[in-house]
Amino acid sequence: MIPELGHFALILALAIALVQGTLPVWGAAKRQPAFFALARPAARAQFMLIAVAFGCLAWSFYSNDFSVLNVASNSNSRLPTAYRIAATWGSHEGSLLLWVLMLSIWMLAVSLFSRSLPDAMVARVLGVMGLISVGFLSFLLFTSDPFERLLPGAMDGRDLNPLLQDPAMVIHPPMLYMGYVGFSVAFSFAIAALLDGRLDASWARWSRPWTIAAWIFLTLGIALGSFWAYYELGWGGWWFWDPVENASFMPWLIGTALIHSLAVTEKRGAFKSWTVLLAILAFSLSLLGTFLVRSGVLTSVHAFASDPKRGIFILAFLALVIGGSLTLYAWRAGKVAPGARFELLSRESMLLANSVLLLVACAAVLLGTLYPLFLDALGLGKISVGPPYFQSVFAPLMAPAILLAGVGPLIAWRKGDVAQAAQRLRWAAIVALLGALFLPLAFGRWAALTSFGLLLGFWIIGGSLTALFVRIKSGAGLGSSFLGMLLAHVGIGVFVLAVTLVKSYETERDVRLAPGESIVLGGYDFRFEGVKDVEGPNYVAARGTVMVTRNGAPVARLAPEKRIYHVQRNPMTESAIDYGATRHIYVSLGESVGDGKENAAWTLRILIKPFVGWIWGGCVLMALGGLLAASDRRYRSGTRRREQTADATLVRGSTA
Amino acid sequence: MKRFLLPLAVFLLLVGFLAAGLKLDPREVPSPLIGKPAPAFDLPVLQKAGQSHAPGAGRFAPADMRGKVWLLNVWASWCESCRDEHPLMVELSKKGLLPILGLNYKDKDEDAQRWLAQFGNPYQLSAVDADGRIGIDYGVYGVPETYLIDADGVIRYKQIGAITPEVLERKILPMAAALRK
Numbered sequence: 001m002i003p004e005l006g007h008f009a010l011i012l013a014l015a016i017a018l019v020q021g022t023l024p025v026w027g028a029a030k031r032q033p034a035f036f037a038l039a040r041p042a043a044r045a046q047f048m049l050i051a052v053a054f055g056c057l058a059w060s061f062y063s064n065d066f067s068v069l070n071v072a073s074n075s076n077s078r079l080p081t082a083y084r085i086a087a088t089w090g091s092h093e094g095s096l097l098l099w100v101l102m103l104s105i106w107m108l109a110v111s112l113f114s115r116s117l118p119d120a121m122v123a124r125v126l127g128v129m130g131l132i133s134v135g136f137l138s139f140l141l142f143t144s145d146p147f148e149r150l151l152p153g154a155m156d157g158r159d160l161n162p163l164l165q166d167p168a169m170v171i172h173p174p175m176l177y178m179g180y181v182g183f184s185v186a187f188s189f190a191i192a193a194l195l196d197g198r199l200d201a202s203w204a205r206w207s208r209p210w211t212i213a214a215w216i217f218l219t220l221g222i223a224l225g226s227f228w229a230y231y232e233l234g235w236g237g238w239w240f241w242d243p244v245e246n247a248s249f250m251p252w253l254i255g256t257a258l259i260h261s262l263a264v265t266e267k268r269g270a271f272k273s274w275t276v277l278l279a280i281l282a283f284s285l286s287l288l289g290t291f292l293v294r295s296g297v298l299t300s301v302h303a304f305a306s307d308p309k310r311g312i313f314i315l316a317f318l319a320l321v322i323g324g325s326l327t328l329y330a331w332r333a334g335k336v337a338p339g340a341r342f343e344l345l346s347r348e349s350m351l352l353a354n355s356v357l358l359l360v361a362c363a364a365v366l367l368g369t370l371y372p373l374f375l376d377a378l379g380l381g382k383i384s385v386g387p388p389y390f391q392s393v394f395a396p397l398m399a400p401a402i403l404l405a406g407v408g409p410l411i412a413w414r415k416g417d418v419a420q421a422a423q424r425l426r427w428a429a430i431v432a433l434l435g436a437l438f439l440p441l442a443f444g445r446w447a448a449l450t451s452f453g454l455l456l457g458f459w460i461i462g463g464s465l466t467a468l469f470v471r472i473k474s475g476a477g478l479g480s481s482f483l484g485m486l487l488a489h490v491g492i493g494v495f496v497l498a499v500t501l502v503k504s505y506e507t508e509r510d511v512r513l514a515p516g517e518s519i520v521l522g523g524y525d526f527r528f529e530g531v532k533d534v535e536g537p538n539y540v541a542a543r544g545t546v547m548v549t550r551n552g553a554p555v556a557r558l559a560p561e562k563r564i565y566h567v568q569r570n571p572m573t574e575s576a577i578d579y580g581a582t583r584h585i586y587v588s589l590g591e592s593v594g595d596g597k598e599n600a601a602w603t604l605r606i607l608i609k610p611f612v613g614w615i616w617g618g619c620v621l622m623a624l625g626g627l628l629a630a631s632d633r634r635y636r637s638g639t640r641r642r643e644q645t646a647d648a649t650l651v652r653g654s655t656a
Numbered sequence: 657m658k659r660f661l662l663p664l665a666v667f668l669l670l671v672g673f674l675a676a677g678l679k680l681d682p683r684e685v686p687s688p689l690i691g692k693p694a695p696a697f698d699l700p701v702l703q704k705a706g707q708s709h710a711p712g713a714g715r716f717a718p719a720d721m722r723g724k725v726w727l728l729n730v731w732a733s734w735c736e737s738c739r740d741e742h743p744l745m746v747e748l749s750k751k752g753l754l755p756i757l758g759l760n761y762k763d764k765d766e767d768a769q770r771w772l773a774q775f776g777n778p779y780q781l782s783a784v785d786a787d788g789r790i791g792i793d794y795g796v797y798g799v800p801e802t803y804l805i806d807a808d809g810v811i812r813y814k815q816i817g818a819i820t821p822e823v824l825e826r827k828i829l830p831m832a833a834a835l836r837k
Binding site: 273277280281284291295297298311312315318319322323326327329330333334370373374376377 | 661
């Protein structure tokens with residue numbers, strides 16, 4: 001009964017989405033207030049219904065209803081409760097329902113926090129979101145029904161993939177999807193503005209906090225996924241350039257470019273058509289990611305079981321949404337008035353250069369991701385593109401972007417003063433250079449690339465601090481948007497430093513140790529004390545004990561495991577990590593060499609990774625920076641309306 | 657105006673590729689053996705239950721099939737997907753469209769004999785590759801696998817995994833008919 005209720009709620013939601021996607025948009029075009037007043041209540045009703053549907057599916061998982069196919073395929077009565085609930089989004093169908101739920105949450109948010117927007121605008125924005133919702137709800141209902149019954153029901157379920165049985169599964173997908181789907185708001189604002197024919201500073205101001213909010217979720221979602229892969233997969237890597245990772249990273253790159261471009265459009269009224277294009281692209285890449293993960297056109301560890309029918313459906317939807325919006329763009333963008341003029345050396349031109357670099361980097365990632373598909377489709381053979389391509393293409397494109405980000409905040413709008421900026425930045429430059437040259441010596445090994453990586457990291461941090469110092473000295477106020485920007489830039493710097501240090505100075509060793517034997521690595525002494533069998537809630541594990549000491553003083557007692565889950569029977573490694581601020585000690589258990597005897601030797605993989613934690617620390621700083629920026633006073637409804645009218649006259653005045 | 661059409665043009669090209677991609681299988685690994693002569697071997701033939709290998713008799717080499725278009729089907733009694741595929745093989749052998757020869761891969765004779773007795777024997781004969789050495793020559797990486805070999809002993813098609821009715825009707829049988837001409 002409960003699953004049918006959920007199914008019915010989804011059907012009702014589709015009906016409401018159809019109404020929301022048509023009548024308000026039509027009403028806005030025909031200036032019929034009665035029709036565009038429908039948008040807000042429709043969005044709220046849709047949220048309610050989708051939340052009910054999601055609740056029904058979660059309940060089916062919680063209550064072990066194995067007569068639901070989805071539950072029988074992805075859960076098990078011995079699965080711990082938290083994972084049973086997380087299993088709701090563990091399958092293709094369930095994760096799609098999560099996607100739709102996130103979309104409805106964003107629609108609800110727009111309907112609630114849009115009091116200062118003109119009603120016609122809200123009607124268009126929610127209308128476009130409603131149409132997106134129509135597409136995904138029909139995809140869900142017609143090709144991927146999460147409530148499909150299995151009659152007669154199974155005695156027990158086939159269990160959730162053991163890789164997914166991890167606390168990160170509870171939060172990583174919702175975060176990531178919030179980010180993905182969040183770009184639909186900026187997208188809908190852009191489409192609404194194109195439909196309306198009015199792309200102005202107030203449009204950029206409305207879009208900005210929504211874009212930043214989505215970007216924060218995406219940043220945290222990607223960081224969480226990376227951290228999860230790091231501790232779960234057992235070999236200590238944190239980014240694999242896997243097609244599905246790339247699918248989440250591409251919208252992030254474009255989203256980052258969009259945030260910067262929106263700043264210019266808001267402050268200077270420039271780059272309007274460029275900003276609109278980025279807003280369309282960011283969400284298009286989210287959709288493309290959905291297609292890549294679910295259609296089976298690429299092989300990936302993340303891919304869901306593929307079904308050509310689904311692939312065709314998403315591709316058609318993709319063509320309609322993206323093709324339609326790019327057509328609208330081609331038709332309308334040419335008519336947008338150019339913005340205020342600026343000099344070659346100005347903050348505008350630097351932000352433009354940065355967003356172009358980000359777009360090109362994204363194109364490079366897209367090319368690498370789809371290259372195997374291109375070649376295969378042209379009959380030129382089968383290849384796979386691995387990390388070496390991405391590293392050698394991506395890093396050189398990002399390096400100038402990071403150099404620019406260090407300078408940008410110190411260059412004035414419209415016309416920058418090179419001499420003044422150079423003078424202000426001299427200390428940052430000196431500190432960055434000295435740090436880059438001499439820090440590697442402290443680690444005992446100097447290499448040009450290491451030094452260059454450190455230079456980039458120190459440079460962007462130094463430049464940000466300089467900008468803060470200059471702003472304080474000038475007596476101008478410190479808006480939270482300005483502070484947020486600096487904090488996010490410092491986050492990038494921290495991230496770059498951490499990546500450089502890990503890449504340059506990590507040590508790794510695969511060893512074979514019998515109980516009682518020990519090995520010295522990186523100044524630490526690792527003593528293997530043997531392996532015991534332990535019983536988990538739904539698995540059995542071989543748990544090893546490794547005592548780590550340094551100069552005789554105990555550092556950590558690590559317990560890496562090798563688990564066999566009862567239902568799916570495949571072995572999983574659970575690495576053990578001693579988290580330190582300056583290094584992680586990472587141990588994972590390999591194979592038993594002596595047929596599982598009491599005193600058998602085991603293979604172990606031991607890694608010492610300096611400053612690796614700061615990779616994610618940097619991401620958290622970026623997200624916090626985003627939070628600060630999005631919470632700026634001028635985005636809050638009260639102050640907004642006044643400034644917005646002032647701004648609109650200003651823009652009209654300058655373009656007339 | 658024209659430059660604003662550029663994103664649309666790039667996108668349409670991309671959609672074309674993605675649509676083509678839907679028809680392709682990225683997991684399908686092409687065999688370097690296609691178009692090459694089937695590697696030679698000389699193996700004992702799986703006997704009926706209760707009979708042991710008669711010395712000197714009952715051996716099979718691919719050269720024995722010269723002049724015929726035939727299927728070499730790699731199977732084993734321990735292989736689950738072989739059981740899924742098996743009814744199709746039995747049906748095909750009843751129709752007599754193509755001679756099917758088996759390569760019994762890394763199996764025990766008794767198990768293999770029992771399996772054929774239980775599920776039916778579509779094979780003219782099965783060569784016994786007990787240690788899997790011939791499987792290495794043929795690049796076997798998952799059982800079942802099936803090779804279509806022409807009258808000159810050249811491999812024309814390789815199916816990794818179980819043959820589906822669709823593959824049989826759309827690919828193997830038309831190819832075999834064309835090769836016989």
